[in-house]
Amino acid sequence: MKQNNSRRKAVKQLLVAGAGIALAPTAGFAAIEPAPETSAEKLTMKGNIRHSVCRWTYGQLSLDELCKQAKAIGISAIDLVGPKEWDTLKKYDLYSSMCNGAEINLTDGFCHTEYHDQLVKNYTDMIPQVAKAGYTNLICFSGNRKGLDDETGLKNSVAGLKRVIALAEKHKVVLHMELLNSRVDHKDYMCDRSAWGIELVKRLGSANFSLLFDIYHMQIDEGDIIRSIQNNYQYFGHYHTGGNPGRNEIDERQELNYPAIMKAIVATGFKGYVAQEFIPKDDDKIASLRKAVQLCDV
Numbered sequence: 001m002k003q004n005n006s007r008r009k010a011v012k013q014l015l016v017a018g019a020g021i022a023l024a025p026t027a028g029f030a031a032i033e034p035a036p037e038t039s040a041e042k043l044t045m046k047g048n049i050r051h052s053v054c055r056w057t058y059g060q061l062s063l064d065e066l067c068k069q070a071k072a073i074g075i076s077a078i079d080l081v082g083p084k085e086w087d088t089l090k091k092y093d094l095y096s097s098m099c100n101g102a103e104i105n106l107t108d109g110f111c112h113t114e115y116h117d118q119l120v121k122n123y124t125d126m127i128p129q130v131a132k133a134g135y136t137n138l139i140c141f142s143g144n145r146k147g148l149d150d151e152t153g154l155k156n157s158v159a160g161l162k163r164v165i166a167l168a169e170k171h172k173v174v175l176h177m178e179l180l181n182s183r184v185d186h187k188d189y190m191c192d193r194s195a196w197g198i199e200l201v202k203r204l205g206s207a208n209f210s211l212l213f214d215i216y217h218m219q220i221d222e223g224d225i226i227r228s229i230q231n232n233y234q235y236f237g238h239y240h241t242g243g244n245p246g247r248n249e250i251d252e253r254q255e256l257n258y259p260a261i262m263k264a265i266v267a268t269g270f271k272g273y274v275a276q277e278f279i280p281k282d283d284d285k286i287a288s289l290r291k292a293v294q295l296c297d298v
Contacts, residue, residue, distance in 0.1 A: 043074040043293060048266045051293050052077035052097040052275035054240065055085075058285070067092040073290050079240075079275035083126075086133050097273040098137045098176065098212070098238060102126035106180070109143025111153035111190045116160040123164040123175070131171035137238060137273075138168075139212065140175050142191035153190045158203050168208040176238050178212040181220040185247075192221050194228055198235045211235050214277070216242025219256055226264045233268035240277040241292065248281045249288050250295060262298040 045051070055078055058066045063078075063085050070078060071092055078094055082101030089096055102122040108115045123140070130138050142157060161175070168175055177200065182192035191197050197211045213236040219225055229236065243254030250258045265274065274296055280288040 042072060043290070043297065045074055045297050049262060049297055050077065050097075050271070050273045051075045051296065052079045052095075052273045053289060054079040054275050054277040055081050057277055057279050058289075063088045064092075067094055069286050069289070070094060073286075073293055075289075075293060077273055077275075079273070079277070080139070083129050083133070086135075096133070096135045096137075097275060098139050099126070099130050099133075099135050100139050102138060103141055104143075106141050106186060106189070107144045109141040109190075110157040110160040110177075111142045111144075111148060112146065113156050113159065115143065116156075116163065119160060120163045124167060127164065127167050127171050127173045130173050136172065137174055137176055140177050141180075142177060142189065144186075144188040145190045146188065148190065150190075150196060154196070154200055154203065157200055161200075161204055161209065165204060165206050165209060169206060172208075174208050174210055174237055176210050176212040178240075179214055179218055181217040183220050185217070185220075192217075194218060194222065194232060194235075198232055201235045210237030212238045212240065214240040214242070215256065215258075215261060216240065216244050216247055216277070219244045225256070225261055229261070229264050229268065233265075233270065236270075238272050239265060239270075239274045241274065241296065242278045246281075247277075247279050250276075250278055250292050258292075258295050259298055262296045266298060 053070055053075055055063065055066065066078065067088060071094065076095060077097035078089055079098040080100045081089060081096050082099065086096055104115060104118060110119060126138060142153065145153065177191055177197060179191055179194060179197055180186040180189045182189045194213070201209060201211060215225055218228065241250050241258065243250045244256055246254065248254070250256065276289060276292045278292065282288050
C-alpha cells in the first residue's frame with residue numbers, strides 16, 4: 001500500500017460510513033477472517049496507559065468484529081469513529097477516544113480561509129453531538145499549504161478556529177489538530193512540525209484546543225520524540241503510534257523504542273489515550289495489535 005494515499009483513502013471511506021453507507025474493502029489488506037471469539041487471555045493492564053486502536057487500520061473487519069477483538073485484548077476505546085457508529089461502541093462498552101466526521105478531508109483545512117465557512121458549519125453541527133454522546137475529543141486538520149507561508153497559515157487557522165472554539169468550550173469538547181508528516185505520507189501538509197502546532201495552541205489560548213501528537217509522523221519530520229514529549233507535553237492531548245519506516249507493527253522490526261516513549265508519556269502525568277495506528281502486515285493482525293498493546297503498557 002502506498003503510504004501517502006492509504007490513510008487519505010481510508011478516512012474518505014470512514015466519512016462515508018459515518019453517513020450510513022457501507023464501507024468498501026480497504027486496498028492493501030489481506031482478507032481477515034471474522035473472529036468474534038479469541039482463545040487468548042485478556043491482558044492484565046498496569047493502568048498507566050489508556051489504550052485505543054484506530055478504526056481505519058482494521059478496515060477489513062466490521063466495527064462489531066473489531067470491538068469484540070479490542071474487548072478481548074483489554075483495549076477500552078476506538079479512535080476515529082463518527083456518529084453513525086457510536087451506538088456500536090456503546091454496545092461493547094467502548095469509548096470513542098477521538099471522534100471524527102467534521103473535517104472536510106486531510107488537505108482542505110483551517111489554514112485556508114476559503115474552507116472556513118464549511119468547516120465552521122461542520123464543527124458547529126458536530127461539537128454538540130460529541131458532547132451529547134458523552135465524548136470529549138474531536139479531530140481537526142490544518143490542511144495543505146498550497147503556497148501559504150507558516151505565518152499566514154497560523155493567522156488563518158486562528159481566525160477559523162476562533163469561530164468554533166467558544167462552542168467547544170461550552171460543550172467541554174476538545175479539538176485536536178493532528179501533526180502529520182509532509183515528507184513521506186502527506187506532502188504539503190502545513191501542521192507538519194510540533195513547533196508550528198504549539199504556536200497555534202498558544203495563539204488560541206484555549207484549554208479546548210490541543211495537538212494530536214502522532215509519533216510515527218513526527219519521527220519522520222523531526223525525530224527527537226522523547227525530548228519533544230518531555231519539553232512540550234502540555235500541548236499534546238492525544239497520541240498515535242506507528243512503526244517507522246513503513247507505518248507497520250511497532251515491534252523490533254522498526255526504529256522507534258515504544259516502551260521508552262510510553263514511559264516518557266507516563267512520566268508527564270498524561271491521562272488521555274494512546275491509540276495504535278499502525279497498519280498490520282503480519283498474517284495474524286490481531287496478534288500484532290495485542291503485542292503492540294503489551295509493548296505500550298508500561
